[in-house]
Amino acid sequence: MNREPVMTTDLLDRVRAFVHTELMDKASYFDALPEQPTIESVRLHEAGLANWWIPARYGGRGVSLEDGVDIVSELAYGDAGFAFGSFLPILGTTMLQLYGEESLAGPLLRKLARDGGVLGILGSEEEAGSELGRTATVFARSGDDLVVTGDKYFSTNSDAAEALLVLARSADDDGDFAVIAVPRDTPGVEIVKRWDVIGVRGSATYQVRLRGCVVPAGNRLRGNGLRNLEIGLNASRILIAATAIGIARRIRDLSMEYAAGKRVKGVPLTDNAVFAGKLGQIEMLIDVMRNQCRAAAAEFDRLMAAPDPAAVMYRAGTLRSALAAKMYCGQAGWQVATIGSEMFGGLGYTHDHPIGKLVRDMRYVGIVEGGDDVIRDLLYTRYVVPAGKRR
Ligand SMILES: Cc1cc2nc3c(=O)[nH]c(=O)nc-3n(C[C@H](O)[C@H](O)[C@H](O)COP(=O)(O)OP(=O)(O)OC[C@H]3O[C@@H](n4cnc5c(N)ncnc54)[C@H](O)[C@@H]3O)c2cc1C
Structure with missing residues (x-):
């Protein structure tokens, strides 16, 4: 299997090719709770793409979290559930890498890099x-x-x-x-x-x-388990947020395909100003979602590159940027899903059209690993109040 470092654009092209051949047009299959591991996850490994973030010293590809945002966006464009299952091990590998004894973490991380798996x-x-x-x-x-x-x-x-x-x-x-x-x-x-x-x-x-x-x-990992988990959650929350980008891009493209063939008041829907406004709004949301995810991921990458990342991360705990990415993408993604839900008329309210699945998929962003009330509470107690705990 090819393990030499590759340019991100090359890697992204390979992910896109994988999505095109293995994930697209399989909405009903993925929506039917496929048996695990799926044949597609085996193929992701065969393509040398599974667990892409595991560091090179464990035999992995060592892709940064910042680049991982775009990888997850591509996978989620194909299927958000597949993307979620594929990246979620990062929560565990981050904790193992930082706080596991080498005798525990080394063999496990090497196995995940060599054989795939979760x-x-x-x-x-x-x-x-x-x-x-x-x-x-x-x-x-x-x-x-x-x-x-x-x-x-x-x-x-x-x-x-x-x-x-x-x-x-x-x-x-x-x-x-x-x-x-x-x-x-x-x-x-x-x-x-x-x-x-x-x-x-x-x-x-x-x-x-x-x-x-x-x-x-x-x-047992070193340190307080609640803190260990917070640190791993930084990575997975950012990637949950990144799935919203992929789902939103898919909704945008399905809308464009539909509008090209739909006539309203004698002209294609693509020439309608209301439609153009909606798509412009979606594009703005996609761009801000991606920027926030990449900024949060870049902060995570910087901390992981510190001389003593375990200590630096332990002090940092839950990152504000990761909380903001997850909550923002959950909310912005939901706005896109709502626009999308209306876009296809009555057809959009049937199982014959994929939009219903995309709406259901989008909803997980604002729930899993902390609903908005929980994230707001964390932002308040960790980042608004401090400065000597105020009062
Ligand atoms: C598809 C899926 C996959 C998952 N995978 C995993 C996994 O791999 N590992 C894992 O450990 N967990 C996993 N979970 C669990 C998931 O992370 C939790 O369900 C989620 O964080 C919400 O927590 P909860 O269910 O306890 O609900 P709660 O957060 O308790 O929410 C219930 C209600 O209480 C309110 N509430 C809670 N806290 C506050 C607060 N501080 N202020 C105001 N209101 C509040 C909420 O707003 C909500 O109305 C998964 C869940 C799903 C659905």
């Missing part, structure tokens, strides 16, 4: 989704091992994952949170069900139970 992130619980401080999953020390027990509500990619990165609380100390790597084949890992989600159905999200899963103590 990681599952098990944060959310039924009573602790946004409020992860209420996590009820526990770990207990047993000699040189840790025993992990609990129920996790939502977790994408888990069934096909190499390993599950589980957020748990110490059975002995309520304030001690850890992220612990649990290999998927560990006895006691049970997939309870696959969720019948309403959008991004090309990905797969599960409810998972952990019944006394025993792993070496070295599988």
Whole structure:
């Protein structure tokens, strides 16, 4: 497989070619909860494109998060669910790379780079989704091992994952949170069900139970698990935001195709000033979404390039730019989806046209990894209040 560094434009061309041959015109297939791993994700790996961000020292391509924004936009142009499932392991690889012991992180990252494959992130619980401080999953020390027990509500990619990165609380100390790597084949890992989600159905999200899963103590990542997760979420939130760009570009292009063949008041819809205004508005939103995602990703890349990225990221925690990217793209993307939903008339309200799927796919941007209320709360408490915590 070709592993030499490549120019981003070349890489982007290859991603576009992949999207064209493997993802386009498969809306019904991806919308039908395809079995995982999909043949398309196997082909993404065969094309040398899976897990594109894993650093070169682990045998990966080492693509920056900033360039990853455009890769995700392209994949999401083909199918947002496929894009989501493909990039989400970045949440786990970021935590492993920064806070995992080399004996844990090295082999896992090398395997993901060499063989493709995914990681599952098990944060959310039924009573602790946004409020992860209420996590009820526990770990207990047993000699040189840790025993992990609990129920996790939502977790994408888990069934096909190499390993599950589980957020748990110490059975002995309520304030001690850890992220612990649990290999998927560990006895006691049970997939309870696959969720019948309403959008991004090309990905797969599960409810998972952990019944006394025993792993070496070295599988615990260094530091506070809540902080570890915040840092990984910076990368995945920016890429969730980037899926909105791809979906919005698809809505724009479908609108142009439709308008070319649709006549209103005796002229093609493309010559109608109201239509032109809508498409101009969409283009503005797409451009600002992309700029915010790339700016946030560039900040993430800068911190990761620091001499001691683990310490620098740990101090930084949740990045304002990543929060802003996710919330802005969720809202701007929803505006585009609304325009798109009206664009195709009654046809747009049927399953015969892909716009309905695109609207459902777009909705996940403003929900997964924090709804807008949660993001606003984080922006307020972390970035508005500070300056000596005010008052
Ligand atoms: C397709 C999909 C994939 C997912 N994948 C994963 C995964 O891989 N790993 C994982 O761990 N999780 C995953 N999740 C979980 C997802 O990240 C959470 O569902 C999401 O963050 C929302 O959290 P919640 O469900 O706890 O709802 P909440 O955030 O609790 O929201 C419920 C209600 O409470 C309100 N609310 C919550 N907090 C505040 C606040 N601070 N201020 C005001 N109002 C508030 C909300 O506005 C909302 O009305 C996935 C979910 C989906 C749907």
